[in-house]
Amino acid sequence: MKTTLITGGNSGIGAAIGDRLRARGERVVSLGLEKPTTENDTLFGYTADLTDAAATAQVAAQIAADHTIDAVVHNAGAILPNLLPDADPDDILKLAQLHLAAPMALTQAVLPGMIARGFGRILFITSRASMGMPTRSAYSATKAGVHGMMRTWALELAPKGITANVIAPGPVLTENFWGIVPKDGELQEKIANGVPVRRIGTPEDIANAAGFFLDDNASFVTGQVLYVCGGTSLGGLPS
Incomplete structure (x- = not known):
């Protein structure tokens, strides 16, 4: 039976991926x-603040000692949005630890x-914002x-x-999304209308793709x- 480590696995996209993997045994x-x-x-379940390098190293050693890990999904992330005049350079260091150093x-x-x-x-969950998006200096750079x-x-x-491999989601209905966009409000509707398929994604949309990359039969895709x-x-999003 395969075992997959999922960061940020307790909610949203991470939880949906975990549910999909558990459903297939x-x-x-x-x-x-x-x-x-x-x-x-x-x-x-394990807990750690992945923006803390020492805590990350400690929990990594503990998980490796406790489990035989066959796959790793690096899903945990944070956005820290700001337009350039208000951006804090320390945010880049914090998100580099979370998005890059912790997975390493x-x-x-x-x-x-x-x-x-x-x-x-090994599967990373990044973001379409890696291609550029207003207010995402630190987030886009690290993703x-x-x-x-x-x-x-x-x-x-x-x-x-x-x-x-990497899955780069567009807008997805998670607590991270609603932490920036008021739930079920006008901005959410505007964003949905700006998506070519005319809806915002769900965690299950991402889990469907993750199931492919993590499968034994995906050995020729890297x-x-x-x-x-x-x-x-294919284009921008309303902001």
Whole structure:
């Protein structure tokens, strides 16, 4: 039975991916600021603040000791929106730790086992905003950086049977989204109307794509960015 580590696995996109994997008989290790409300023999919870490098290293070692991890989904993220005049350079450092350094530490901890077994799946959840979006200086920069890191890992790990890919969602109805856009308000409707498919995505839309990348049969797909975005990667979004 495969076991997948999911950061930010307690809610939103991470929880939807975990539900999909468990429905097909796999185990999930959820890592976030809080544990899942229930744990059982297919769902295990750990907590850590991934913006804290020391805490990340500690929990990475603990998870690697407790579980045989076959796949890693780096989903945890934060936005910290500001227009350029108000942007704080420290936000770039904070999000670089969360979006880049934390995934590196977690993957390094479980990588020896993947290499020994000749199998592994690494999947990052980034954002269509990696292509640029107003108020997203720190977020766009670090999410775009993930794409470069993923491609590097894909090249390094391909001979070892390990794939590395990215899903870059467009707007998705999660607490992160509603933390910026009032729920069910006029701006949400405006954004939905600006999406070519005329709706905002759901966590399940992203989980559908994740299920493909994490499958055993996806061994010939690595180093790719898939925009699950309703067509918004073809143009801008209303802001």
